[in-house]
Amino acid sequence: MDQDDSTAPFAPLVTELFTDEGPLARAIDGFKPRAAQADMATAVGQALQDKVPLVVEAGTGTGKTYAYLAPVLAAGTRVVLSTGSRNLQEQLFHRDLPTLVKAMNYHHPVALLKGRANYLCLERLNLLSDSVPPLSAEGLADLQRVRRFVPMTHSGDIGDIPGLAERSEVLPLVTSTNDNCLGRDCGHYQDCYLVKARAKAMEAQVVVVNHHLFFADMAVRDTGFGQLIPDADAYILDEAHQLPEIAGQYFGQSQSSRQFLELARDLRLAYKVEAKDMAQLGKAADQLERHAQDLRLAFGHDSSRGQLRPLLARTEVAQALARLNESLEFSYEVLKLALGRGEQLDHCFERLVGLRTQLDSVTRVEEDGYSYWYDCTRLHISFHKTPLSVAERFSAELAKDNVSWVFTSATLAVGDSFAHFCTDLGLSECRTLQLDSPFDYSRQSRLCVPRYLPETHAAGRGRWLADSLADTLDAVPGGSFFLCTSYKVMNEVAEVLRIRLQRTVLVQGEDNKVRLLERFSQDGRAVLVATSSFWEGIDVRGNALQCVVIDKLPFSAPDDPLLSARLEDCRRRGEDGFARVQLPKAIITLKQGVGRLIRDVQDKGVLVITDGRLVNRAYGADFINSLPAMPRTRSLQQVAEFLSTLE
Known part of the structure; x- marks a missing residue:
């Protein structure tokens, strides 16, 4: 990886944007120049010019969104901006981008593009x-x-x-899927909302997408059948820590029993509309639906996930899969007789051919370099063929001529090293920049790892933690997050806190995410108990959030099929799987959870991590060194004393 301190000719223009008298200060109420923000903007401007990929970890409060948007708008570059979720995508497009467009008097077209399931x-x-x-x-x-x-x-x-x-x-x-969309054969093609959105994106100078759509586009291009987002001079990927995992989903293959049920449903509709005289179509749809459901039941009644190879060796699973293939063959023969009777029937035939090929691919489990795994929910079973590494495929994308790449997030480095992220994405040559948060964590926060904690896998641990921390949570003047690493612990914690606390206790899953956050912020003293989806992308400022509890270090479950396959791959290559895979991922996830606490220069609060491994295992130092410099204590009494100053 290259470290390049040269100053591009573009740098003075970028720096001017972030001065006391610059266009941003004149147009944005309360704008204050930040040295780290100007440094990042200068580095982004340089990357736009010299085409050397840039990797930036910008600590919370740096203002990284403006730091990459302003140079892009100033350069007039055609750019695709990709972020981690639809919520962040909308925030970027509807709040941050219009502010800068107005401040910088930007006149080129901009567009928001989502995946087809949103239209x-x-x-x-x-x-x-x-x-x-x-x-x-x-x-x-x-x-x-x-x-x-x-x-x-x-x-x-x-x-x-x-x-x-x-x-x-x-x-x-x-809504449509890739499977059931009729494309140009559709009678509503000219009025299609998705087609219009894509056309607008193709004409725009700045296009805002999310990572799932970004990689779906790469996957479509690999097939040689078009593209979903336009070509650009620059790609800026925010929340970049998510990229390796999302890329794996799109560079591999997945198939769900839901796809067979949807095909059966659409086949039934097409039969009633286009070929009422062909009763065999209805029989084929019924048989396909029944055998898809039987395949789900062959995996048991409980939700589960695991390696696919040993499950396919079970007699009941092999027989259910064989019956599904037989029903696909029967549907194929019947639909072949119905070809030409109508657009819907013709499209069902094309989908059926694709699903048969895909089912064969995800259940032929001999190919090396992939993890073959299944994910079983209450209603559906899905099969996955996921590459163990996306580095080779993504590095081919990075090799494109005359394209700039910027990767940024608040959590990319492990300590001061970007090696984990760069290796995962195949970034062999790049410029890196690590910018600390401007927040004064020594004044604004405290970190506590309490003494006498139960083992991380102890029975009833969630109830014990909730009971022992109830008084601490009651002493918080504002609100608290209790972030858990499993639904079981989440439910145990919520059950006890609702008995112990005389304040609102909100629980993930009892309402949608947006409404839960609105209720939490409006209450001002609530406790929100949640799991993984609240560890990142959440921005609650002020007194509404003054305490974050994290139940344990977020190592992936050892029985996670993709993790176990990657660990086995490391073992074969003579590498330490824990140091290479598990530890870096857990550190980055913890940094995301910790980042929920202090979101503004005025915020104050306490972080409580109830995992003794942070202080009594050698790798605990790796976690501590990657976190903000918060004063540390093991005493809940000292935490209470700090909380008393926040009244």
């Missing part, structure tokens, strides 16, 4: 008018919401539909 499909909605599948009363009400929304929308974004639940049963019926 209404007029063709599928129109089909429901003719033959609605059985829906609950709530589902029928949601369908009416969707229909009332159509005349009022220009974007077709389902997130804009008032009152529609995130997991409404009508969503799969009114």
Whole structure:
């Protein structure tokens, strides 16, 4: 990795943007120049010019969003901005980007592009008018919401539909998938919201996407059948710590029993609309649905995940898979007779051919370099073929001529080393920059690892922790997060806290994420008990969040199939799997959780990590060295004394 201190000609212009008298200070209320922000902006400007990939860890409060946006707008470069989630994507597009566009008098077109599941499909909605599948009363009400929304929308974004639940049963019926989209054969192609959004993105100078769409585009390009996002002069990837894991999903293959059930449902609809005289189509749909459900049941009633190879060797699983293949063969022969009867039937045939090929690929488990695993939920079973490394494929992308790459996040380094991140993405040559947070953690925070903690896998540990920390949580003037590494501990903690505390206790899963955060912030003294989805991408400032409890160091579960495959791969190559894979990932995840506490220069609060390994294992120092410099204590009494100063 290269460290290059040369100053690009573009640097003075970038620096000017972040001065007391610059355009940002003139246009943005309360804007204050930050040295780290200007340093990052200068480095981004240089990367845009010399095309050397840039990796930046920008501590919380650096202002990294403006630091990469301002140079991009100033350079007039065509750029794709990718971030970690749809919520962050919308925040970037609707809040941060318009502020800078106005401040810098930027006149080029900008666009927001999401994945296809975020847009209404007029063709599928129109089909429901003719033959609605059985829906609950709530589902029928949601369908009416969707229909009332159509005349009022220009974007077709389902997130804009008032009152529609995130997991409404009508969503799969009114949106399309890669499998069931008719493409240019669709009668509504000219009016398609997704087509319009992609066309707008292709014409824009700045396009905001998320990582899932970014890698879906790379996967589509690999097939040689088009692209989802435009080519650009520069790619800036925020929340870049997520990239290796998301890339693995798209550079591999996945297949779910849900796809077979959806095909069966659409085949049934096509039969009723386009070929009512072919009763065999209905029989084929019923058989396909039944055998897909039987395959799910062959894996047991409980949710689980694990290595696929040993499961395929079980008689009941092998037989269920054979029956599914037989039903696919039967559907193939019947659909072949129906070709030409209608667009929906023709498209079902094409999907069926693709699903057969895919099922064969994800269940042929002999190929090296991949992890073959399954994920079983209450209703569905999915098979996954995931590459153990994405470095080779991604490094090929980095080799493109005349393209700039910027990778940034608050959590990329382990200690002061970027080796883990760069190796995972195949970044053999790059410039790195590590910028500390401007927050005064010695004044604003305390870190406590309490004494006398139970073992990390002790039975009833969640109840013990909640009981022992109830008084500490009660002493917090504002609100608290209790972040857990498992749903079991989360539920144990919530059960005890609701008995012990005379304040609101909110629990992940009891409402959607956005509403939970709104209730938490408005309450001001609530305790939110949650798992992984609240460890990152959450920004609660002020007194509403003054305490974060983390139940234990976030090592991946040892029975995680992808982890176990990577550890086995390390063993074969003579590497230490713990040091190479498990430890760096856990450190970066912990840094994300810790980053929820202090979000502003005025924030104050305490971090409590209830895992003794942080102080009594050698690797604990690796975690500590990667965290902000918070004054440390092992006494909950000292924590209470600090909390008393926050009144």
